[in-house]
Amino acid sequence: MFADRAKIIIKSGKGGDGCVSFRRELFVPAGGPDGGDGGRGGDIIFEVDKGLNTLNAFKHKRKFSAGSGENGSGKRCHGSDGEDIVLKVPEGTVIKEALTGKVIVDMSGDNMKVTVLRGGNGGKGNQHYATPTMQAPKYAQPGQPARELEVILELKVIADVGLVGFPNVGKSTFLSVVSNAQPKIADYHFTTLNPNLGVVYLEDTDGFVIADIPGLIEGASQGVGLGHEFLRHVERTRVLIHIVDAASVEGRDPINDIKAINSELFAYDPKLATKPQVIAANKIDCMSDVEIETVIELLKEEFEEKEGIKVFPISAVSKKGVKELLYYVKHMLDEIGEEPVTFETEYEPEQALAISNEPYTVSVNEDGEYVVEGPRIERMLGYTNLESEKGFTFFQQFLKDNGILEELEKLGIGEGDTVRMYGLTFDYYK
Numbered sequence: 001m002f003a004d005r006a007k008i009i010i011k012s013g014k015g016g017d018g019c020v021s022f023r024r025e026l027f028v029p030a031g032g033p034d035g036g037d038g039g040r041g042g043d044i045i046f047e048v049d050k051g052l053n054t055l056n057a058f059k060h061k062r063k064f065s066a067g068s069g070e071n072g073s074g075k076r077c078h079g080s081d082g083e084d085i086v087l088k089v090p091e092g093t094v095i096k097e098a099l100t101g102k103v104i105v106d107m108s109g110d111n112m113k114v115t116v117l118r119g120g121n122g123g124k125g126n127q128h129y130a131t132p133t134m135q136a137p138k139y140a141q142p143g144q145p146a147r148e149l150e151v152i153l154e155l156k157v158i159a160d161v162g163l164v165g166f167p168n169v170g171k172s173t174f175l176s177v178v179s180n181a182q183p184k185i186a187d188y189h190f191t192t193l194n195p196n197l198g199v200v201y202l203e204d205t206d207g208f209v210i211a212d213i214p215g216l217i218e219g220a221s222q223g224v225g226l227g228h229e230f231l232r233h234v235e236r237t238r239v240l241i242h243i244v245d246a247a248s249v250e251g252r253d254p255i256n257d258i259k260a261i262n263s264e265l266f267a268y269d270p271k272l273a274t275k276p277q278v279i280a281a282n283k284i285d286c287m288s289d290v291e292i293e294t295v296i297e298l299l300k301e302e303f304e305e306k307e308g309i310k311v312f313p314i315s316a317v318s319k320k321g322v323k324e325l326l327y328y329v330k331h332m333l334d335e336i337g338e339e340p341v342t343f344e345t346e347y348e349p350e351q352a353l354a355i356s357n358e359p360y361t362v363s364v365n366e367d368g369e370y371v372v373e374g375p376r377i378e379r380m381l382g383y384t385n386l387e388s389e390k391g392f393t394f395f396q397q398f399l400k401d402n403g404i405l406e407e408l409e410k411l412g413i414g415e416g417d418t419v420r421m422y423g424l425t426f427d428y429y430k
Contacts, residue, residue: 004054004055004154004155004232004233005055005152005153005154005155005232006055006058006059006152006153007062007098007150007151007152007153008058008061008062008063008064008150008151008153009062009063009064009148009149009150009151010044010063010064010065010085010087010116010117010148010149010150010151011044011063011064011065011066011117011146011147011148011149012041012042012043012044012066012117012118012119012120012146012147012148013040013041013042013043013065013066013067013068013069013082013083013119013120013146014041014068014069014082014119014120014143014144014145014146015038015039015040015041015068015069015119015120015121015122015123015143015144015145016037016038016039016040016041016068016069016070016071016072016079016082016122016123016143017038017071017072017122017123017140017141017142017143018035018036018037018038018071018072018122018123018124018125018126018128018140018141018142018143019035019036019037019038019071019072019073019074019077019125019126019140020033020035020125020126020137020138020139020140021033021034021035021036021073021074021075021125021126022034022074022136023074023075032127032130032135032136033125033126033127033129033130033136033137034074034075034076034125034127035072035073035074035076035125035126035127035140036072036073036074036075036076036077036078036079036125036127037072037078037079037122037123037124037125037128038069038070038071038072038078038079038122038123038125038141038142038143039069039070039071039072039078039079039080039081039082039122040069040081040082040119040120040121040122041066041067041068041069041081041082041119041120041121041122041143041144041146042066042067042068042069042081042082042083042084042085042119043066043084043085043115043117043118043119044064044066044084044085044087044115044116044117045084045085045086045087045113045114045115045116046086046087046089046093046095046105046107046113046114046116047086047087047088047089047112047113047114048088048089048090048091048093048107048108048111048112048113049088049089049090050090050091052088052089052090053090053197054090054155055089055090055093055153055155057088058153064085064087065085065146066082066083066084066085066117066119066146067082067083067084067085068082068119068143068146069081069082069119069120069122069143070082071143072122072123072125072140076125076127078122078125079122081119081122082119084119086113089107089153089155090107090155091107091108091158092107092108092155092156092157092158092236093107093108093153093154093155093156094106094107094153094154094155094156094343095107095116095151095152095153096151096152096153096154096347097149097150097151097152097347097349098149098150098151098152099150100347101152102346102347103343103344103345103346103347104116104151104345104346104347104348104349105345106342106343106344106345108158108236108342109342116149116151116349117147117149117349118147118350119144119146120143120144120145120146120147121143121144121381122143122144123140123141123142123143123144124140124141124423125140125141126138126139126140128141128423147349149349154232156232156233156235156236157197157211157233157236158209158236159197159209159210159211159236159237160208160209160210160237160238160239160333161200161208161209161210161211161237161238161239161240161241161329161333162210162211162213162233162234162237162239162240162241163175163210163211163212163213163240163241163243164213164234164240164241164242164243164261164265165242165243165244165257165261166244166245166252166257166260166261168245168249168250169243169244169245169257169282169283170243170245170282170283170316170317171212171213171243172196172212173316173317174212174241174243174280174282174314174316174322175196175198175210175212176198177316177317177319177322178198178200178210178322178326179198179199179200179201179210196211196212197209197210197211198210198211198212200326202326202327202330205327205330206330208329208330208333210241211233211237213233213234231264231265231268231269231272234265234272234275235269235271235272235341236341237275237341238275238276238333238336238341239275239276239277239278239329239332239333239336240275240276240277240278241277241278241279241280241325241329242258242261242262242277242278242279242280242309243280243282244257244258244279244280244281244282244299245257245282245283246281246282246283246284246287246292246295246296246299246313247282247283247284247286247287247291247295249283249286254281254295254299255298255299255302258279258299258303276332276336277309278309278310278311278312278325278328278329278332279299279303279309279310279311279312280312280314280325281295281296281299281311281312281313281314282314282315282316283315283316283317284313284314284315284320284321285315285317285318285320292313296311296313299311310328312324312325312328348390348394350390350391350394359374359375359376360372360373360374360375360376360377360402360404361373361374362404362407362408362411363411364411365420368417368418369417369418369419369420369425370408370411370413370417370418370419370420370428371419371420371421372404372408372419372420372421373421373422376402377421377422378422380395380398381421381422381424386424408428413428414428415428415429415430416428416429
């Protein structure tokens with residue numbers, strides 16, 4: 001069974017604890033502290049595998065945990081890092097935070113391999129805490145705890161063109177005759193239970209990717225039938241071919257059908273209703289010339305003249321009118337441009353999970369350095385990658401939002417002064 005949605009729990013690795021140890025050797029009466037650092041916890045990494053087209057791998061297993069870092073040991077031996085977990089997903093998978101539904105990352109475009117949840121940093125051994133006044137520190141830093149997050153994976157197919165329309169209007173047949181796709185075709189509703197992708201090749205021009213979005217019904221935007229499972233695949237497409245049964249084989253009014261489907265698109269996401277669209281009035285091989293002329297005239301009057309949506313009479317079976325339709329769609333794509341549809345990040349786990357209401361202190365030490373410490377600072381530093389641009393931007397905003405910069409200014413900090421935070425030093429510049 002095709003799976004295009006999954007809810008899973010991901011858990012990064014705990015950082016290893018720092019070690020409290022003292023050098024003990026013959027003839028070395030005061031060897032000093034030599035406790036090693038704990039290893040870093042493993043990360044949760046998502047990677048695109050272009051050989052995959054479903055999320056079936058997440059159907060039977062719901063929890064994925066990275067390895068924890070090893071504790072440090074004596075003789076300055078550091079613990080080994082925990083093992084990362086790499087989760088392979090199809091291109092086009094959107095990862096969302098389950099509680100809010102906000103986008104963490106869209107696994108398409110440049111996002112081929114992304115660290116979604118970082119492991120906790122390892123704790124520092126007691127060797128780091130020796131000072132002239134404390135030469136035998138009997139404490140070490142614990143490793144940062146593991147972090148857990150429930151996420152939703154949604155596969156939104158990547159295609160230039162999407163085929164929409166009621167069941168049994170001929171979308172699968174159309175896809176089979178215009179592309180290299182081989183969808184299953186039969187005469188009953190919801191024959192297609194997963195999107196089929198095909199590549200359309202046209203003479204003297206580049207081809208494009210087309211997707212048969214499974215048949216919609218009224219109420220799909222509210223989840224009726226398999227509505228939500230189908231509608232999400234429309235979101236990435238740049239042009240929609242709206243296929244309608246012009247012959248009314250099942251007794252439905254083609255004009256009402258088009259309006260009903262467009263209403264469902266709008267109800268699900270108003271942006272979908274604004275996508276460029278073209279109408280393919282299918283099954284004209286089942287109609288007389290008079291019927292074709294009458295129905296096409298009514299469709300053009302309703303949609304071409306009032307809404308500017310081009311109408312093409314076609315027969316997917318005989319291929320009549322299909323070539324003209326495809327070249328028109330290619331022209332539409334060329335005018336729109338090739339910028340892919342991607343979803344912007346709305347939720348940063350690294351930052352959201354670092355938020356804390358725990359205390360902190362700001363002081364000046366005997367060397368004139370401004371020292372910022374406390375559980376809140378330690379937690380933020382443990383979960384923030386300061387080497388990344390996003391991480392450092394978050395770090396700066398964190399200092400501002402929590403009043404730390406204001407506290408430093410009250411203590412008289414000036415340009416170029418040193419700020420120390422748990423072994424990290426920064427020069428202050430306003």
